[in-house]
């Protein structure tokens with residue numbers, strides 16, 4: 552069962568549930584105070600405004616006790632995916648490196664963007680080829696990826712950049728960078744490739760009626776590493 556962890560202010564949890572169920576996966580919304588069930592085989596940290604984005608987006612949810620269980624999942628190879636506010640929670644909790652800060656525009660941006668697949672050898676991207684261009688929407692005010700030089704160089708050298716913002720031809724340019732992210736980075740891997748975060752919303756690009764199904768392959772990452780929170784398989 553894929554647990555979609557809800558905090559006060561999460562607002563993409565139902566969309567995520569719908570998208571995962573559309574793909575035939577067993578998903579359930581789990582309130583953060585209830586803890587993760589032992590049979591958890593995946594954790595999706597959904598988008599939204601947990602704790603109203605107070606302090607910094609994701610900062611307070613990252614410190615909720617349930618995040619210890621999420622960390623255990625990550626350590627045991629249970630797939631963990633953070634989307635948008637979930638990505639901010641992932642970085643704030645240290646599951647993934649770097650930080651998502653205020654957009655260069657200082658505005659909330661809600662628009663379709665193009666992403667180039669940088670590493671296709673991960674559970675989240677094995678449906679694609681490196682260099683593929685995906686159309687997936689963003690909806691955030693604090694999506695500008697930042698990392699210090701050492702962190703950024705390590706991410707690149709360890710092939711842990713999953714996606715970069717690009718134009719329709721797959722060129723990674725300043726003009727195609729919606730929020731000023733360093734290196735146009737839109738998504739990164741944690742220490743293990745079963746842990747990933749991204750600012751764009753794959754659950755909004757899964758059902759055909761939403762205009763793009765390019766996000767399906769990302770969500771299929773939950774099918775690729777069958778481990779459970781309690782260690783059983």
Ligand SMILES: NC(=O)CC[C@H](N)C(=O)O
Pocket residue numbers: 563597598599600601604608634635636637659690691692693694
């Ligand atoms: N859609 C979302 O998850 C929004 C993320 C976050 N609250 C922001 O505005 O940056």
